[in-house]
Amino acid sequence: MTSQAPPTKRPQKRPHNRIESRRENERTILSAAEKVFAEAGFGGATMQLIADVAGLPKANLHYYFATKEELYRRVVQDIFEIWLHAADSFDNAPDPATGIGAYIDTKMEISRRHPNGSKVWASEVMHGAPVIQDYLENTLRDWTDGRIRVIQGWIDAGKMAPINPRHLLYMLWATTQHYADFGHQVETLNGGKPLSEADWQAAKHNVKQIILRGISAV
Amino acid sequence: MTSQAPPTKRPQKRPHNRIESRRENERTILSAAEKVFAEAGFGGATMQLIADVAGLPKANLHYYFATKEELYRRVVQDIFEIWLHAADSFDNAPDPATGIGAYIDTKMEISRRHPNGSKVWASEVMHGAPVIQDYLENTLRDWTDGRIRVIQGWIDAGKMAPINPRHLLYMLWATTQHYADFGHQVETLNGGKPLSEADWQAAKHNVKQIILRGISAV
DNA sequence: AATTTTCTTGACCGGTTGGTCAGATTGTGG
DNA sequence: CCACAATCTGACCAACCGGTCAAGAAAATT
Missing domain, CATH: 1.10.357.10 (Tetracycline Repressor, domain 2)
Structure with a gap:
């Protein structure tokens, strides 16, 4: 989109405050994890694949969920x-x-x-x-x-x-x-x-x- | 058992001919694999664990079943x-x-x-x-x-x-x-x-x- | 008894995995 | 505008995994 930005003060994309961003990321990760765990099982799922599906770097997953088990537990x-x-x-x-x-x-x-x-x-x-x-x-x-x-x-x-x-x-x-x-x-x-x-x-x-x-x- | 061996010609333990031994080992491995695959899933199962349950060295499993997939396929x-x-x-x-x-x-x-x-x-x-x-x-x-x-x-x-x-x-x-x-x-x-x-x-x-x-x- | 074939096994290897970490980036309160 | 805390991420690592291999043991064949 090459059209000029609207005159409203908000940048056209995201509000990016902390709590919203956190909730949004957690939801994205959990959704991706649910899909990958369902398709590959716990043992077959990899953090890298979940990260790819979520569109985030793997290290970022570990920022929100310390371990694979913790992420899995939340999904279940x-x-x-x-x-x-x-x-x-x-x-x-x-x-x-x-x-x-x-x-x-x-x-x-x-x-x-x-x-x-x-x-x-x-x-x-x-x-x-x-x-x-x-x-x-x-x-x-x-x-x-x-x-x-x-x-x-x-x-x-x-x-x-x-x-x-x-x-x-x-x-x-x-x-x-x-x-x-x-x-x-x-x-x-x-x-x-x-x-x-x-x-x-x-x-x-x-x-x-x-x-x-x-x-x-x- | 310290008692003397029976006078029959067969040694008291196993006849150990080729085909019987092979069949026996395959059955042992398949049984162990079924259990481990059921408990851990394909991705969570390891050849080492299957070998331990079967009471055989891991390398021996690969003699009878070339790959993990092949073993799994037989079980299924x-x-x-x-x-x-x-x-x-x-x-x-x-x-x-x-x-x-x-x-x-x-x-x-x-x-x-x-x-x-x-x-x-x-x-x-x-x-x-x-x-x-x-x-x-x-x-x-x-x-x-x-x-x-x-x-x-x-x-x-x-x-x-x-x-x-x-x-x-x-x-x-x-x-x-x-x-x-x-x-x-x-x-x-x-x-x-x-x-x-x-x-x-x-x-x-x-x-x-x-x-x-x-x-x-x- | 000698030889060949089948079976057994410990040691080893490249690739992958979960997890770490230091440093860059970004949002927030003063 | 500044300082601090929260967030993000590429690079890295030790552990583990599936699979290989060479050499030895055991059975079959001659």
């Missing part, structure tokens, strides 16, 4: 937050069809919008959760126990079949996250093309249909 | 074979309850007996299937198309609800493999103890119950 923690918030769809639902249906919708949407995050999470758990074991043992366990109580309440109220609530949760996690974690396989079997909007709707509909009918909630 | 291929053979439960079944029920049983058993293999497979696919993309595009696609035809046949014959066969297959894969790939999470939520025989039966029963009822096959 951020994903876990999103994961937990999906529970909001579950609560205050009057019946299983509403609550579980909304939960499936939300988790499918997460698989669609945050496939990299889901992969990093899956990889972390698959490798024995070396950095978030405490989350599993505390936060996730409490969360799970709470949801089991909700489901058991629905069963006791005769609103759904007496299935095992814990294993139902596993099924919900497995079926929804499959579309993120195994997205490459799904895409390959879809003729090598990403799922279309209609495909996603069909997947979502199908999962809800089978599970809700499977627990006699409809 | 072996798993894929097991995976495909699970389809036998599917074929020649008169109705969906029998066929899909048996398939779930078989795949749950694979998750139980070969959790490491399942993890390596999951990891490979999650990272974009860099070494087995051709399997996905040919063998797996054909397999999938065949099973879809079987399911569609059942639907057309009015033996089950008109769900989307492709997405049903994804559900079957996701729910059964979850117990292997996310076994650590399941174990943690199970109080840190491995699933008991009863737990496995409950899991299997629950998956079959929900899915078979979900597709109106019972």
